[in-house]
Amino acid sequence: MSERDVLIVGGGSLTRAVCYALATIGTAACTVTVVSRTGSNAAEVCYVANVRAALSTSRVRFRPVTVERYSAGTFGPILRELSPAIVLNCASHQSPWEGTHTPSAWTDLVRRRGFGFTLPLQAAIAVELSRVIATADAATQFLNACFPDAVNPVLKATGLPVLCGIGNVALLAATLQARLGLRDQAGLRVLGHHWHLHTPHRADHEAKVWLDGASVPGVTGLLAPQRSASRAELNIINGHVTALVLDALLSGREFLTSLPGFAGLPGGYPVRVRDGDIELCLPDTVTLEEAIALNQRWTALEGVQISEGGAVSLSTDDVHPVAEAPEIPDRLHVTDLPEVCRQMLQLRSRLRRQDAGREY
Structure with missing residues (x-):
């Protein structure tokens, strides 16, 4: 083919x-x-x-x-x-x-x-x-x-x-483009995470946004319509953004957006797609180390941490383990994930047979 x-x-x-x-x-x-x-x-x-x-x-x-x-x-x-x-x-x-x-x-x-x-x-x-x-x-x-x-x-x-x-920060950036009335995302830079699909509990945990080099205020309000929409409807937007990324990669044209997990980094970053490849496009005032640190913090808020050496923690300072899943280790290595996946599938099968809200 x-x-x-x-x-x-x-x-x-x-x-x-x-x-x-x-x-x-x-x-x-x-x-x-x-x-x-x-x-x-x-x-x-x-x-x-x-x-x-x-x-x-x-x-x-x-x-x-x-x-x-x-x-x-x-x-x-x-x-x-x-x-x-x-x-x-x-x-x-x-x-x-x-x-x-x-x-x-x-x-x-x-x-x-x-x-x-x-x-x-x-x-x-x-x-x-x-x-x-x-x-x-x-x-x-x-x-x-x-x-x-x-x-x-x-x-x-x-x-x-x-x-x-794909998705996540790309959805945030698409929403912000529309809400800010922008023709494209050429001047828009978004640092964000899957965590930001929902409204953070604290204002200082909100996604970071810049337009033409200046910090954008009121991000929570700008993202409110997205956060109140159903996931099924949001997938329509995710699919559209993904199609634009795929077409840019295939055609070689330039397309600026934000994407999660670029080159295996945690969280999401502003990027430029061009010549069939993708490169980071951070604001001039933000270093890569600072951007990674922000995204690592947001990852921890979701209850997981992954080190560059492959150590994985399924409990963090923000999310502590609970007693009803003793068979799932809190700390493991990426090489352990297949076995932990099998254990988690067994746990899920058992817990799916119990109603939500019950003590168990």
């Missing part, structure tokens, strides 16, 4: 949003292969996306592939066959929406421990996919959509490739 093709893993709502947007705004000719464990989902996504592309006279085409499971054994042959320019992972073992759609004792635990507690579940598929990419004889760019603020640092600490994440 073409050297500029895209492989998307996952058949959920984010994959749909990305494909539906790319079908209409894509300027580069490419084929997008959607890999899903549910064949009907992949087929439906590709059907709708192909119709949208035809109506938009786009040169982007979509095709479905069904697999029994997400694993290195299934990813390897597909990657060898396609040699895609870009792989986008939208699959994990834990939906961020579960607490809203199907609350249980499990979602109560995640709420108390912080979303960072689910890191092993978020990272498992991304690690397998990145490991296959690392062993392939191709210059494939890997983008991860699943909790990239924390998962991408895991990939970096494991020595695995990752270009960037």
Whole structure:
């Protein structure tokens, strides 16, 4: 297939949003292969996306592939066959929406421990996919959509490739562009985190924003409409921004935005996409060390910390462990994540059978 093709893993709502947007705004000719464990989902996504592309006279085409499971054994042959320019992972073992759609004792635990507690579940598929990419004889760019603020640092600490994440700070920047009435994000710089999808408890924990070099006040108010919107609606915006990033990478054009997990860094940063690659684009008044320190602090607020050496803590000064999950270690190494993921899946299965709000 073409050297500029895209492989998307996952058949959920984010994959749909990305494909539906790319079908209409894509300027580069490419084929997008959607890999899903549910064949009907992949087929439906590709059907709708192909119709949208035809109506938009786009040169982007979509095709479905069904697999029994997400694993290195299934990813390897597909990657060898396609040699895609870009792989986008939208699959994990834990939906961020579960607490809203199907609350249980499990979602109560995640709420108390912080979303960072689910890191092993978020990272498992991304690690397998990145490991296959690392062993392939191709210059494939890997983008991860699943909790990239924390998962991408895991990939970096494991020595695995990752270009960037999508969503989270990209959503903040898109909202701010609209709220500030900007034509584009050329003068906008946003440092933010998955943590900022919700209103921080303290004003000094808010995302940092600059416009044309000057700090922007009132960020909490500017982000209020986003924070009151449903996650399903926000995924439409995430999909659109992701499609713009993919098209810029494929076409080589310039596009300024903010993205999470760039080059395995924690949290999100302003970036410039150009010439088929991505580079940091920090404000002149902020050093990289300062930006990383801010994002590490925000990561800790979500109940997880990852060191460059690969040490992982699932409890922090801000979020303490609770007694109902003794089988899950508070401190581990990135190499322990597959086993901890298995333990966490067993714990989740047990707690999902218990109602939310119960003592257990």
